[in-house]
Amino acid sequence: MNAYYAAIFTSKRTEHDPKGYSSMADKMDELASEQPGFIRVESVRDFEGNGITVSYWESLEAIQKWKENSKHQVAQQKGKDTWYSKYDVQICKVMREYSLKENE
Amino acid sequence: MNAYYAAIFTSKRTEHDPKGYSSMADKMDELASEQPGFIRVESVRDFEGNGITVSYWESLEAIQKWKENSKHQVAQQKGKDTWYSKYDVQICKVMREYSLKENE
Numbered sequence: 001m002n003a004y005y006a007a008i009f010t011s012k013r014t015e016h017d018p019k020g021y022s023s024m025a026d027k028m029d030e031l032a033s034e035q036p037g038f039i040r041v042e043s044v045r046d047f048e049g050n051g052i053t054v055s056y057w058e059s060l061e062a063i064q065k066w067k068e069n070s071k072h073q074v075a076q077q078k079g080k081d082t083w084y085s086k087y088d089v090q091i092c093k094v095m096r097e098y099s100l101k102e103n104e
Numbered sequence: 105m106n107a108y109y110a111a112i113f114t115s116k117r118t119e120h121d122p123k124g125y126s127s128m129a130d131k132m133d134e135l136a137s138e139q140p141g142f143i144r145v146e147s148v149r150d151f152e153g154n155g156i157t158v159s160y161w162e163s164l165e166a167i168q169k170w171k172e173n174s175k176h177q178v179a180q181q182k183g184k185d186t187w188y189s190k191y192d193v194q195i196c197k198v199m200r201e202y203s204l205k206e207n208e
Contacts, residue, residue, distance in 0.1 A: 006196055008110060008158055010146050012206075042114050044148045044156045052148045052156040054112055060199065080204055088203040092110055092196035095164065099192040100184055102116075 004039060004094050005057045007066075011079075011087035013049035021083050028075050035069070037062025056094075063091055108143060108198050109161045111170075115183075115191035117153035125187050132179050139173070141166025160198075167195055 013021070029041055037058040045051035057063045066072060079087070117125070133145055141162040149155035161167045170176060183191070 005199075006110075006112060006194060008112065010158065042156060044150050044154050046148050046150055050148050052146060052158060054114065054156060054158075054194075084204060086204055086206045089201060090110060090158075090198045091200040092198050094194045094196050095109075096195040097193060100188060100190055102190045 001094075001097065002058075005060055005063060006092045006094055007055045007057065007063050008090040008092065009051075009053040009055075009087065010089075011051045011053075011084045013045070013051065014083060014085050015049075016082050024075055024078065028072060031069070031071060032066060035062065035066050038066075060091065060093075105198075105201065106162075109164055109167060110196045110198055111159045111161065111167050112194040112196065113155075113157040113159075113191060114193075115155045115157075116189045117149070117155065118187060118189050119153075120186050128179055128182065132176060135173070135175060136170060139166065139170050142170075164195065164197075 025043075029043065032038055032041060032055060039056035039058060041053065041055040043051070043053040055063075055066075057066070067076075129147075133147065136142055136145060136159055143160035143162060145157065145159040147155070147157040159167075159170075161170070171180075
């Protein structure tokens, strides 16, 4: 297994501007996927507004560059000001992995 | 920041036995929280059956012991046989963290 990294974003949504939010969230997932070092992203949000998004990256530098991306910075500020009542971010190194695949 | 670890469990539910599932899932979260080295757990599942659960632990050994816990083993087998069409587990070391708190 090659070394890779995960950014865990755990958030609670406010009730503000639900339409603007989901369009921006989709745009950010798409923009993330175009960044150097991006591997994949998994995102789940429930009907109460609790969300967990995990993005996977080839290096810590790739995560740092994505954090500093100017369009992403605008979205982050809007997230703080309007969309999230709280959030947590953990930047992690993946040590082990295992899985069950479909039809296994 | 003291070193700590995250177990990321990303899953897709089947449509089998929804009631038995949620009672077992709650029981497992409760049992996990009683294990040595447990810090906290965050869990989100959307209406399409996509779920991400992240549990946080003080050591890799604590995660390994929880994986080997006999009641958890029974739940894991049932998960493979019945509840999940697929899942991924990543065991990670948390390198950095930041957050926005409520009313910040």
